[in-house]
Amino acid sequence: MVEPLRALLALCCLALLTAPAAAAPLDRARFAADLCGDGAAQVRGAEGLVQAGGDLPADDLTFAGRLLGALAERRLSCPADGALLLDRPGAPEGHDALTGAVRPAPEARAPVLGLRQRAVIETARGAVALLTGPDPAARAAGLAVVERRIATVPAALLDRARDAETDAGLKATIAGLAQATALSSPDPARRRAAIAAVAASPSGTAQARLAALKGDPAYAADPAFRAALDAGLAKVSRAVAIGDGLAVVYNGLSFASILFMAAAGLAIIFGLMGVINLAQGEFIMLGAYATYGVQEAFRRFAPGLLDLYLFAAIPVAFGAVALVGITVEALILRHLYRRPLMSLLATWAVSLFLVNLVRVTVGTQNLQFVMPAYVSGGVPLYADFVMTWNRLFAIGFAVATLVLTLLILRRTPLGLDIRAVTQNRDMAACLGLPTRRIDRLAFGLGSGLAGLAGVALCPIYSVNPGMGAGFIVDSFMVVVLGGVGSLLGTLVAALGVGGANVLIEPISGAVAAKVIVLVGIILFLQRRPEGLFAVRRRR
Amino acid sequence: MTHLTRRGFVGTAALLAAPALIRPAFAADTVKLGCLFSSSGTMANLEGRLNHVVRMAADEINGRGGVNGRQIEVLTSDPASDWPLYAQVGRQMLQQEKVAALFGCWTSVSRKSVLPVVEQNDGLLFYPLHFEGDENSKNVVYVNSPPASSVLPAVDYLMGPDGVGAKRFFMIGSDYVWPRTINKQLKGYWKSKGIPESAWREEYVPFGFSNFQTLVNQVRSFASQPGGQAIVVLTVVGSSIPDFLREFANQGISATDVPILGLDMVEADLEGLDTGKLVGHLNCWAYLQAAKGERNRKFLADWAAYVKAKNVPFSADTVIDPMVSAYDSVNLWALAAAKAGSFAVPEVRKAFAGLSFDDPSGYTLTMTGENNYVSRGVFIGSVNEKRGFDVLWQSPNAPAPVPFSPYG
Numbered sequence: 001m002v003e004p005l006r007a008l009l010a011l012c013c014l015a016l017l018t019a020p021a022a023a024a025p026l027d028r029a030r031f032a033a034d035l036c037g038d039g040a041a042q043v044r045g046a047e048g049l050v051q052a053g054g055d056l057p058a059d060d061l062t063f064a065g066r067l068l069g070a071l072a073e074r075r076l077s078c079p080a081d082g083a084l085l086l087d088r089p090g091a092p093e094g095h096d097a098l099t100g101a102v103r104p105a106p107e108a109r110a111p112v113l114g115l116r117q118r119a120v121i122e123t124a125r126g127a128v129a130l131l132t133g134p135d136p137a138a139r140a141a142g143l144a145v146v147e148r149r150i151a152t153v154p155a156a157l158l159d160r161a162r163d164a165e166t167d168a169g170l171k172a173t174i175a176g177l178a179q180a181t182a183l184s185s186p187d188p189a190r191r192r193a194a195i196a197a198v199a200a201s202p203s204g205t206a207q208a209r210l211a212a213l214k215g216d217p218a219y220a221a222d223p224a225f226r227a228a229l230d231a232g233l234a235k236v237s238r239a240v241a242i243g244d245g246l247a248v249v250y251n252g253l254s255f256a257s258i259l260f261m262a263a264a265g266l267a268i269i270f271g272l273m274g275v276i277n278l279a280q281g282e283f284i285m286l287g288a289y290a291t292y293g294v295q296e297a298f299r300r301f302a303p304g305l306l307d308l309y310l311f312a313a314i315p316v317a318f319g320a321v322a323l324v325g326i327t328v329e330a331l332i333l334r335h336l337y338r339r340p341l342m343s344l345l346a347t348w349a350v351s352l353f354l355v356n357l358v359r360v361t362v363g364t365q366n367l368q369f370v371m372p373a374y375v376s377g378g379v380p381l382y383a384d385f386v387m388t389w390n391r392l393f394a395i396g397f398a399v400a401t402l403v404l405t406l407l408i409l410r411r412t413p414l415g416l417d418i419r420a421v422t423q424n425r426d427m428a429a430c431l432g433l434p435t436r437r438i439d440r441l442a443f444g445l446g447s448g449l450a451g452l453a454g455v456a457l458c459p460i461y462s463v464n465p466g467m468g469a470g471f472i473v474d475s476f477m478v479v480v481l482g483g484v485g486s487l488l489g490t491l492v493a494a495l496g497v498g499g500a501n502v503l504i505e506p507i508s509g510a511v512a513a514k515v516i517v518l519v520g521i522i523l524f525l526q527r528r529p530e531g532l533f534a535v536r537r538r539r
Numbered sequence: 540m541t542h543l544t545r546r547g548f549v550g551t552a553a554l555l556a557a558p559a560l561i562r563p564a565f566a567a568d569t570v571k572l573g574c575l576f577s578s579s580g581t582m583a584n585l586e587g588r589l590n591h592v593v594r595m596a597a598d599e600i601n602g603r604g605g606v607n608g609r610q611i612e613v614l615t616s617d618p619a620s621d622w623p624l625y626a627q628v629g630r631q632m633l634q635q636e637k638v639a640a641l642f643g644c645w646t647s648v649s650r651k652s653v654l655p656v657v658e659q660n661d662g663l664l665f666y667p668l669h670f671e672g673d674e675n676s677k678n679v680v681y682v683n684s685p686p687a688s689s690v691l692p693a694v695d696y697l698m699g700p701d702g703v704g705a706k707r708f709f710m711i712g713s714d715y716v717w718p719r720t721i722n723k724q725l726k727g728y729w730k731s732k733g734i735p736e737s738a739w740r741e742e743y744v745p746f747g748f749s750n751f752q753t754l755v756n757q758v759r760s761f762a763s764q765p766g767g768q769a770i771v772v773l774t775v776v777g778s779s780i781p782d783f784l785r786e787f788a789n790q791g792i793s794a795t796d797v798p799i800l801g802l803d804m805v806e807a808d809l810e811g812l813d814t815g816k817l818v819g820h821l822n823c824w825a826y827l828q829a830a831k832g833e834r835n836r837k838f839l840a841d842w843a844a845y846v847k848a849k850n851v852p853f854s855a856d857t858v859i860d861p862m863v864s865a866y867d868s869v870n871l872w873a874l875a876a877a878k879a880g881s882f883a884v885p886e887v888r889k890a891f892a893g894l895s896f897d898d899p900s901g902y903t904l905t906m907t908g909e910n911n912y913v914s915r916g917v918f919i920g921s922v923n924e925k926r927g928f929d930v931l932w933q934s935p936n937a938p939a940p941v942p943f944s945p946y947g
Contacts, residue, residue: 039701074923112921112929115703118819119795148796204763212765244756251752258750355579363852364584366781366811376813378789384759388789391752461749462781462811464584470747505753510744511714 026052026060029082032097035071035111036078042071042117046124047152053127054156065128067097068121072113077105123149127157130174136167143170147177155181176200183209188218192228199232202239202383210236243383248502254391256498257398261456263475263482263490264405265449271485272422272442275333276344279351280475281468283321283447287454288463289358290317292367299370307372310393310455317451325447329440337439351468358465367463375459390459397456401449405487408445418442422485481521483531492532497521569612570605570882572597572869573632575643575653575664580620581747581777585807586645588853589667589865590615593642595845596869606873607880614638618649625649626656633660639882640665640872642865646776647671647717654679663884665872667864669802669825671720675942677888680911682864682871684825686724687941692917693800693823694725696932697770703798706767707738709758711783712774714743720947721774721802727946738766744775749782755790762797771799780808784817794819794922805859809926820922821931824860825915826900829930838863838899867898871906871913902937912940 026049034045049056049064056064070076070085077084077094084094084105093104113121126145133139139161146153158178165171180197182190195213198206210233218225266280291313298309328350336343371390378388409415417438420428429435453471461467478497482489497517504513525531574593576586597611605611614636618624625644632638633656640663644650647670657664657678665680672685683689697705710725712718722741729739740761742754762769775783780801787799793816801808804822828839839858846855871894876882879890892908902916914937920928 074929112931113819114701114921114931115697115794115798115819115821116701119703122795204760208763208765244760247752247756251756254752255750359579359583360852364578364587365807365854366584366778368811371813376789377816378791380791384756384763386790388752388786390785390789460782460785462778464778466579466581466583467778470749501750502753506757509742510748510754514745 026056026064028060028063028098031064032067032083035067035076036083039114039117042111042113043120046117046120049124050120050127050152050157051154053131054154054160058132061128061132065125065132068125068128071111072118072121072125074112076111078111079106119149120152123152127153130161131157131164136170139165139167140170140173143174143177150177150181153181183213188222188225191218192225195228195232199235202236202243204240204384207233207236207240239383243381243385246382246385250385250387250391252495252499252502253395254498255502256495257395258453258457258460259474259478259498260491260494261394261398261401261453262450262471263478263494264401264487265446265453266475267446267479267482267485267487267490268405268418268449269443269446270479272418272446273333273337273439274340275337275443276340276347276476277446278344278348278472279328279354280446280450281470281472282351282354283325283450283468284454284457284471285358285463285465285468286324286354287317287321287451288458288467289362289367289454290320290451291455291458292369292463295370306370307374309370310372310375310458313455314452317455318448319451321451321454322444322448325450326440326444328447329443333443334436334439355465355468362465364465369458369463371459393459394456397452401452402487402491405445405449409487414438414441414445418445477518477521481524481531483533486531486533489531489533568609570607570609570876571612571614571636571638572872573629573636573638573641573643574613574615575618575625575629575632575641575649576615576645577620578615578617582620582645585777585805585859585861586620588807588859588862589642589645591845591849591851591853592842592862592865593869594849595842596866598845599841600869600873606876607882609882611869611873622646622649622652626652629653629656629662629664630660633657633662639663639876639884640887642667642868644668645861646715647720648715650679651716661884663872663887665865665868667861667868669860671717671724672942672944673720673947675910675912677911678884680868680871680891680913681940681942682868682913682915683860684915684917685912685940685942686721686944688915688917688938689823689825690721690725690802691728692934693802693821693919694728694772696919697798697800697821701932703768703770705770705798706734707761707764707769708740708772709761709769709797710739710741710772710774711754711758712741712743713746713748713776713779715746717776718743718774722772724944724947725772727944731946744779746779747777748775748779751779751783751786754783755786755792758787758797759790759792762792769797771797773799773801774803776803780804781810781812784808784812784820788813788816794821805861806857806927807854807859809922810854810857812926814922814926815924817922818924822920822922822928824918824920825902826860826863826898827918827920827928827930828858829920829928830900830918830933831930832899832901834897834901835899838866863899867896867904867913870896870898871904904937907939910940910942912942914939 031045034041074089075086077086083097084103085097086094086105091105093102096103122145126142129142130139130146133142155178158174162171162174162178165174176197180194182194185191198209210229213219213229219229262284266277269275269277294313294316295309298306332346333343336346375390375393378386381387409418417433420433421435421438425435478490478493482493500517501513504516574590576589577583578587594613597613600606601610614632616628618628629641632641642665644653644666645668650666653664654676658676662678664678665682667682669683669689696702710722712722758771799820801820801822806828842858843855874894874896875887875890879886891906894906896904898904900916905914916937917934918930919932921931923929
C-alpha cells in the first residue's frame with residue numbers, strides 16, 4: 001500500500017511542479033478501483049479528480065462523472081473483476097466501467113457512502129458538471145455544489161470553467177467565486193478584491209470567513225487591507241441582520257397563517273352559535289385525508305396532471321368536510337343548542353369517533369404525499385433567508401381564504417343572514433329568517449374552512465389521524481383573543497400570537513415561548529374579556 | 540348550566556371510559572402476557588406496531604408447543620399515549636389479570652410511570668427501546684441499549700475521521716427525561732474529551748411540536764460560525780421528527796452541510812417524506828431493517844406474512860428496531876421461563892443469567908446475572924432515497940451494556 005501511495009504523491013508533486021500545458025489523462029482503471037475501495041480510497045480518488053480537474057481532458061471528466069454518479073446513486077457494483085455500472089440499484093447486469101461491455105453483476109459489494117465520502121464525491125460531481133454540463137442550468141447547478149466547499153477546490157478548476165463558459169451571467173458568477181478564493185493570496189490587491197467578492201454574496205458563512213481575517217497580521221499592518229476588511233465585514237453583517245429580520249417576519253407570517261386557517265372556521269361557528277366545536281381539529285384532519293384521496297384519484301386516472309392535485313383538492317376538501325359538518329349538525333348538535341356544555345362534550349365525542357374511524361379504515365401511519373415543485377424546497381432570497389415554498393403556499397392560501405370568507409360574509413345573501421343571526425338571533429327569527437337552516441349552513445361553512453386548512457397543511461405537517469389534536473388549543477386561543485365572531489379579530493390575533501411565538505422562541509426556547517404567550521393572553525383577557533374586536537350583539 | 544348536574548357529569552364520564560381498557564385474545568388454560576403499547580395518541584403510529592409483534596412472537600412460540608406445556612395468551616391495551624395511564628393499566632394487568640410479564644412503553648416517561656407499579660407488585664416489565672440508562676430495577680428487563688452502547692459509538696463515529704470530524708453540536712430534543720438525560724451525558728462526554736462548553740447548544744420543544752422554522756434558522760447560523768464542523772443531535776420524538784426533517788430539507792441544508800444524528804429516528808418516521816434531500820442523515824439502533832443475514836430475511840418475511848394473514852393496519856415492509864426488540868423480549872421471557880420451569884417472577888429472573896438468543900439483527904443476545912440488561916450489537920444507519928436506512932457501520936460484536944453512565 002505504501003509504494004503506490006508514495007508513487008502517487010511523487011506524481012502529484014511532479015504534476016504540480018511542471019504544470020503541464022498538455023492535458024494529462026486520467027488513470028481510469030485506478031480511479032475506478034479507488035471508488036470501489038474503502039472510504040479513504042474513495043476520498044483519495046474524488047479529491048484527486050477535483051485537484052486535477054483543471055487540466056483533465058473532457059472525455060475523462062465525462063467518464064469520471066458517470067462513475068461518481070453511479071456511486072452516489074448506489075448503481076456502482078464492485079465485483080472482483082472490476083467496477084460495473086448498473087442501470088438501477090441491484091440490477092442483475094451492468095456495463096463494465098472501463099470497456100462498456102455488458103457483464104452479469106454477481107451479488108457484490110455496493111459501497112455505502114459515509115458522510116465524509118459523500119461530501120467529497122458531491123463536490124467532485126459538481127466540478128464535473130461545472131466543466132462538462134451540456135447547458136448553463138446544469139453548469140450552474142454544478143457551480144452551486146462546488147461553492148459549498150469552495151475551500152477544497154483549486155483555482156485552476158474555476159479558471160478553466162470561467163474561460164470555457166459561454167453564458168455571460170454564469171461566467172461573471174464563476175469569476176466572482178474565483179476571485180473570492182484568493183482570500184489568503186500573497187498579493188494584497190487580490191486579497192482586497194477577494195474580500196469584496198466574498199462580501200458581495202453575504203451569508204453567515206461569509207461573515208465567519210471575513211471575521212477570521214481580523215486575526216491576520218495584515219489587519220494590523222496594512223491600513224488598506226484593514227479598511228477593505230472593515231467595510232466588507234460591515235456590509236456582510238448588515239445584510240445578515242436584514243436577512244435574519246426577514247426570516248423572523250416570514251416565520252411569524254407563516255405560523256400566523258396556519259393559526260388563522262385553523263381558527264377561521266371556528267370563529268364563525270363559535271361566533272354564530274356559541275357552540276364550542278372540539279372536533280374542529282379533526283375536520284382539519286379530514287380535509288387532509290380528502291386531499292390524499294384526490295391525489296390517489298389523480299394518480300389513478302390522470303397521472304400526467306398529478307402535480308395539480310393540491311388545487312383540485314380545494315373544492316373537494318371544502319365540500320366533503322362541509323358535508324360532514326352539516327351531518328354532525330343535523331344529527332347531533334341541533335338537539336343541544338341550549339346546552340353549551342353538552343354540545344362541547346358531544347363534539348368531543350365526534351372528534352374521538354372521527355380519529356378512530358380514520359385509524360381503523362386508513363391506518364395510523366403518516367400519509368405519503370407527492371410534493372410538486374411548487375411546495376417543496378425553497379429559494380435563498382437574501383443573505384441567510386430562505387423562502388420555503390410550502391410555507392409560502394400556506395400564506396397565499398390563508399390570504400385567499402380570508403378574502404373569500406370576507407366576500408361570503410359581506411357580499412352574499414347567506415353572509416347577510418349569518419351576520420344578522422349572529423347579532424340578534426331572536427330579532428332575525430322574528431323577521432322571518434330561517435335561523436335553524438342558517439345555523440346549519442354556517443356550520444357547514446365553518447367546517448369547510450377547516451377542510452381547506454387541511455389542504456394547506458398537507459405540505460407542511462405530517463398527516464395522520466392524530467394531527468388535529470394539536471390545533472384545537474391554539475385555535476381557541478386565537479378565536480377568544482380576537483373576539484368571538486369577528487373574522488378580522490381572528491386575523492389580528494393569529495398574527496399577534498404567531499409573531500409573539502416566533503419572537504420569543506429564540507430568546508427563551510420553544511417551551512417557554514408557549515407558556516409566555518399563554519400567560520400574556522390570560523392577562524389580556526382579564527383586562528378585556530371580550531377580546532380584541534367585539535361584535536356588538538343583543539341576546 | 541342547570542342541565543349539568545354532578546351525577547350527570549359522572550355518568551357521562553363513566554360512559555366515555557366504558558370501553559374496556561384491556562382486551563384478551565382468548566381464554567383457556569394459558570399463561571398471560573400483557574402489552575402496554577398505545578394505539579391512540581402521538582405514539583400510536585410507532586407503539587401500535589409492537590402489540591402485533593408481541594402477538595406474532597407468541598403465536599410462533601405457541602406453534603412450537605408453548606412454554607412449560609402452557610399456551611401463551613397475549614392481552615393488549617391502549618394507554619392512549621397518556622403517561623399516567625400506563626401505570627394504571629399496568630397495575631390492572633398485574634393485579635387482576637395476573638400476567639406473567641409485561642411488555643411495554645416507548646417513551647422513558649411512560650416507563651418511569653410504570654416502574655413503581657412493577658416494583659410494588661414484583662412484576663416483570665420488558666422494555667424494548669434504547670434509552671438513557673441510569674436505572675437498574677430488578678423488575679425491568681432493559682432489552683435495548685443504554686447510551687454507552689448506542690449513542691456514544693454514533694457520536695464517536697461522527698467525531699472521527701470516517702464521519703465528519705464533528706467539533707460542534709446542536710442538541711434539539713422534546714422536553715422530557717430521555718432527551719435531557721442523554722444530552723447531559725453527552726455534555727459530560729464532550730467535557731471529558733476537552734471540548735469547551737461554547738461548542739454546543741441545547742434547545743427543547745414541547746411534545747408534538749411542529750413549527751421548526753426558527754430552530755432550523757438557528758441551526759444554520761450556529762453551523763456558519765467558526766470552530767469546526769457542526770452536527771445536530773436530534774432527540775425529538777413522535778411526529779416532531781418528520782416535521783423537523785421536512786423543514787431542514789426545505790431550507791436547503793443537506794447532510795453534507797450539517798448532518799443530523801436522529802436518536803429516535805426509525806424507518807417509520809420517514810414514511811410520507813421525500814428522502815431524496817435527506818440522504819446521509821444518521822441514526823443508531825441495535826437493529827436496522829437493512830441488516831444482513833438469513834435470520835433477518837426470515838423475520839422480514841414472517842412479519843410480511845403475519846400482516847397479510849391478520850390484516851394488521853401497519854406496513855408489511857417496514858420493520859423497526861423496537862419491533863425486533865419486542866420480538867426478542869417475548870423470546871427471552873419464554874427461554875427464561877422454560878429454563879426456570881416456572882412462571883413465577885423470582886424464578887424467571889434467576890434464569891436470566893447466561894441466557895442467549897440469536898435475534899434477527901444477526902448478533903447473539905446475551906444476559907448475565909449481574910443486571911437485567913441485554914448485550915446488543917450497534918448499527919449506524921444512513922438515510923437513503925427509498926425511505927430506509929443503509930448500514931453505514933456496525934459493531935464487530937455485541938458490547939457488554941454499561942447501565943450507569945460515567946459522564947452524567
